[in-house]
Amino acid sequence: MEGKNEIICERISVIVPIYNTEKYLARCIESILCQTYTNLEIILVDDGSTDKSGDICDFYARKDNRVKVVHKKNGGAAAARNFALNMVTGQYIGFVDSDDTVEKDFFELLYDLICQYDADISMVAYSEIEMGEKIAKPKDKSLIVMNQKQAVKELLFDRKIQNYVWNKLYKRKLFQGVYFPIGVIYEDISVMYDLIRKTEKLVYLPESKYNYYIRKDSIVNTNSHQKRVDELDSVIKRYKDAKRDFPELEQENAYALVMWMIRVYTYTVKENDPNDTFIKEQYELFQSESQKYLCYILTNLKPFKRMILLAMLWDLEKGKEVVRMDGELHE
Numbered sequence: 001m002e003g004k005n006e007i008i009c010e011r012i013s014v015i016v017p018i019y020n021t022e023k024y025l026a027r028c029i030e031s032i033l034c035q036t037y038t039n040l041e042i043i044l045v046d047d048g049s050t051d052k053s054g055d056i057c058d059f060y061a062r063k064d065n066r067v068k069v070v071h072k073k074n075g076g077a078a079a080a081r082n083f084a085l086n087m088v089t090g091q092y093i094g095f096v097d098s099d100d101t102v103e104k105d106f107f108e109l110l111y112d113l114i115c116q117y118d119a120d121i122s123m124v125a126y127s128e129i130e131m132g133e134k135i136a137k138p139k140d141k142s143l144i145v146m147n148q149k150q151a152v153k154e155l156l157f158d159r160k161i162q163n164y165v166w167n168k169l170y171k172r173k174l175f176q177g178v179y180f181p182i183g184v185i186y187e188d189i190s191v192m193y194d195l196i197r198k199t200e201k202l203v204y205l206p207e208s209k210y211n212y213y214i215r216k217d218s219i220v221n222t223n224s225h226q227k228r229v230d231e232l233d234s235v236i237k238r239y240k241d242a243k244r245d246f247p248e249l250e251q252e253n254a255y256a257l258v259m260w261m262i263r264v265y266t267y268t269v270k271e272n273d274p275n276d277t278f279i280k281e282q283y284e285l286f287q288s289e290s291q292k293y294l295c296y297i298l299t300n301l302k303p304f305k306r307m308i309l310l311a312m313l314w315d316l317e318k319g320k321e322v323v324r325m326d327g328e329l330h331e
Contacts, residue, residue, distance in 0.1 A: 012107055012169065013041040013090030016098050017080035022051040024099040024213065029060050029067075031101035037108035042067045043084040048074025053098075078180035078187040085175055093175060095166045099213050106209040110169035113203045117145055120199035123161065123168040126210035135214075144204045151202040152246055155192060156256035157300075160204060163189045167210040174198050181234075185227045189234040190241075197245060228264050229278050235260040236282065251296045254289040258297050261286050262308055265316075269323040280316065287313060 014032055018025060032042055044067060046054040057069040072083060081095070092111065096102055106124070113122035127134045146154065154161040165188050178194045180187040196202070239257040242249065261282065268276050290297060290313055298306050304326060312319035 010092065010111070011039050011041055011090035012037065012092045012094055012111065013043060013084075013088035013172075014094050014096060014107070015081055015084040015088070016042065016044050016096050017047055017077045017084070018044060018049060018053050018057065018098040019047045019074065019077070019080075020049045020051045020053060021098040022049075022053045022056060025053055025056045028096060028098050028101055029056070031104070032096060033060070033064055033066075034104050035102070035107050036105050037111055040066050040107065041088065041090050043087055044069045045080040045084050046071045047076070047080040048072060076183060078182050078184065082179045082182075085179065088172065091172055093170045093172055094168070096210075097166055097212075099215060100166065101211045101213075103209040103211070107169065109205065109207070109209060113205060114169060114171070117201065117203040119145070119201040119203040120171045120174060121151075121168055121195065121202045123202065123204045124209040125206045126164075126167045126212050127208040128212050128214055130214040134208075141206060143206075146202045146204070148197070148200055149246065149249070151196045151199060152193075152242065153249055153252050155196050156242065156249065156252050158256070158259070161192075161196070161202070163192050165191060165195075166212075170195060184234060185230045186234045189231070190237055193238045193241060197241075225273050225275055228268055228273070232261065232264045232278060232282065235264075236285070251293045254293045255297045255300055258286065258290050258309065259301065259305070262301075262305055262312070265312065265319065266308065266323050266326075269320045283316065 016028065016032070021028075029042075029044070032040070042064075044057040044060070046057050046069065054069075054071055057067075057071075061067045061069045068087070070083060070087070072080070085093070092114070094107060094110065109124060110122040113119065129135070144160065151161060155163070163186075174195050178191060178198075180191050184190075235257060239253055242253045242256075246253070261279075265279055268279060290309060297309070301309060308319055308322050311322040
């Protein structure tokens, strides 16, 4: 491995946004520092942390000259990532969340995939870890190479390609003109579409090399009204963009919209959110797209979500009754 890294001149810039994750931060940084691919630029963005995260960043900057640290006023993960994007010097860009870890060959494997298949984006599977135990494993076994249209379709279906930036490696050129939307919880949804839309080829190897730690106190895993509003707004924006860019994927795009709207509606009902007007405001769009491609959507939805969809098309209050049935079945 050392000989290989000696002749590699292409640098990978690794962006790590950080906010009050002192309990997990050292574990995250250590997993990046021990990568078999050593030509890394590691940008740690301390986004106004009030715990000892900033001190931990500074410690690693003194320990390894590949580490760059930025201390900035709190502005959210999107602002932290954008700040780092303006600093990168590498030909490739990767992301790691500060409470997650990566396997030691994570970046070497991603880099090799891009080179071998002349791809713009490489991607591996990830493991979900909760209470120290891995609770998800990749189901696919074979490597997949996708062109632009195939990649957009997989992103819409949210299956092989999901709306996360962190289990992938990108050619830097893809980020020209692409930034994370500020003040939005689900910023990855719109960014992933913008990046996939610009790619000519994506390669996916379903081996788990990224460890995603589930924390109930994290922003993504905390239920809130604003989180659902942001999620739906991001999905509708992507729907409109994809409708403009890929009219030949109209039914897949409609399915993606309806699937996400059912998801948001289900969470809203289960959380007893009284302020659900944002769902009603988009109901006409939900109805028109559902009815236009009803057979296709029903074929691709799981059985219980089919029931929710049909009930929602009848009446939103009927939809709530079906959603609550799901809770009763699991009690």
